[in-house]
Amino acid sequence: MNERILDSFTKDALETARANNTYRSMRLMETPESSCVKIRMPDGASQEQILLASNSYLDLANIDELKQAMAQTVLEWGTGSGGARLTTGNKTPHQELEEFIAKFKGEESAITFNTGYMANVGTISALCGKNDFIFSDELNHASIIDGIRLSRAKCFVYKHNDMADLQRVIQEADKSRAYAPTLPAPRKLIVTDAVFSMDGDLANLPELLRIAKENDCLLMIDEAHATGVLGKTGRGLAEHYGCAHADVTVGTLSKTVAAEGGFVAGKQQLIDFLRNKARSFIFTTAMAPAVAAAACNNLRFIDAHPERVQNLRDNVKFFCDALRREGVNVDLSPSAIVPIVIGDEAKAMQVSAKLQEQGILIPAIRYPTVVKGQARLRASLMATHTQEQLQTAASIIAQAVKEGV
Missing domain, CATH: 3.90.1150.10 (Aspartate Aminotransferase, domain 1)
Structure with a gap:
């Protein structure tokens, strides 16, 4: 091991960070x-x-009845899952959680990931490949950006929440197709945060739905900071606006839900596809059953309150x-x-x-x-x-x- 090289570049990076x-x-x-x-x-x-620094917006992490329910699940199911979901890791609490997420979000089905980051990375890289186009808001979360990079799709970044600029970059992408007529028609995906985590503002879902439909794009939204927060009952951006859902709705269980994990909700065929194609789902050990049960119990609490x-x-x-x-x-x-x-x-x-x-x-x-x-x-x-x-x-x-x- 060459400690000199390791020490040199890490020291320089840390000193630069301190200076800046x-x-x-x-x-x-x-x-x-x-x-x-x-x-x-x-x-x-x-x-x-x-x-004033927590993403546990409904303050569920320390409610006695929810803590006791999780503790009871540990006694029933043990401390770990023992395998990936497609081998031996799939347990009753995982299925019950996914069924309730789908019900809570008003979708046909849902799939869970170990983190919201893994949900974004796995979903984007499964949906798009190197010949496809992705249109991304300039303030999207790092997990969305990394998912786009892994997909190898061509990324067009539009100005934050600027629907006219989104339309412009879609037209720019369509024009670029004229230079590659022999390639298959690209799949087109618009992806955006629902609530932008540093500014707290909202994506314009009604306009995004319109633009996606008019331009033959899929629409994916990340509701990490929207689930449990937006809408009369906390169901998210679609409930807030009173409009249709995006094609792909991603979320996390580690913020408002006060557990751990991420999810995607949508049509049954989409979920079946992700179960077979999302690498961050396939190649990882499942979340502990007690964590899945806790997320489900906490979502039920939000539903009831x-x-x-x-x-x-x-x-x-x-x-x-x-x-x-x-x-x-x-x-x-x-x-x-x-x-x-x-x-x-x-x-x-x-x-x-x-x-x-x-x-x-x-x-x-x-x-x-x-x-x-x-x-x-x-x-x-x-x-x-x-x-x-x-x-x-x-x-x-x-x-x-x-x-x-």
Whole structure:
């Protein structure tokens, strides 16, 4: 092993990251995920924080009845699955979860993956190949980008949420076909996040459906930050708009659902196809049965408690209003994500650190997650935050932003 080479390039990369204020480290949380947590501070002490940094938007991870249900499943099914789903790993909890996802999403069928990342990578690379065209929003998640790269399809990136630009790149792609008339007609796929994770804004599903139909494209949406958040009962983007579903709906079980895994929901034939062609499904050990059962129980809880979705929406409005009253320029978010743009990477890190000292845990998001000069505090809310907590947080955030530390 050549340690000199390894040490040299890794050291250079880390030093560059530190110099550019993009170096990343982990904080230690000493209590379960909820609206308030205890964090290990740099001096070794534990400090209670209002958590404005969780994707567990409905705060399901620490509900006693759901924890007990998962514990009972471990006793019944053991701690692991023992194999891939197509060999020995397929268990009753996996099937029950997929059946309930399909019901919850209003689709014919569903398939689960070990992570949402694997769902995107596996689905895109199964649906498209090197002669196909993919049209991708410029702010799509890294898992979508990596899925496109693995597919080897030709990618056309359109301006964020710009339907006119999407139409333009589709026409550009169609014109390029004139130079390769001997190749089979390309499959065309539009792919987008439903909720964009750094800005909290929504994809225009009605327009995307129209454009896809008019241009013979498939439409795929990733509802990682939409499931359990959007729509009257948390069923996602289609419920929010009151429109038809995309051809392919991807989601995660590790955010609002507060378990682990990813899924694709759609027509039965699509799911049968992915079961046979998605490499990130075929060539991996199945998620533990207890995890599948927990995801299913948590989805049932969301289904039975639509008021929790409404509580989240009410909290987002209260928090945005409170920030504006304090002089912070934010828009009313349609999702659970409220970005507070700082701009400079170093300043964003300083403000975030200052807030943590004052009991508010809200991360600084920097390049390359967002473009340079657009560093921000990314607040993500829970249904269980109290108005008192949110008002306190808004006041402290406003003061820290105004002072610049």
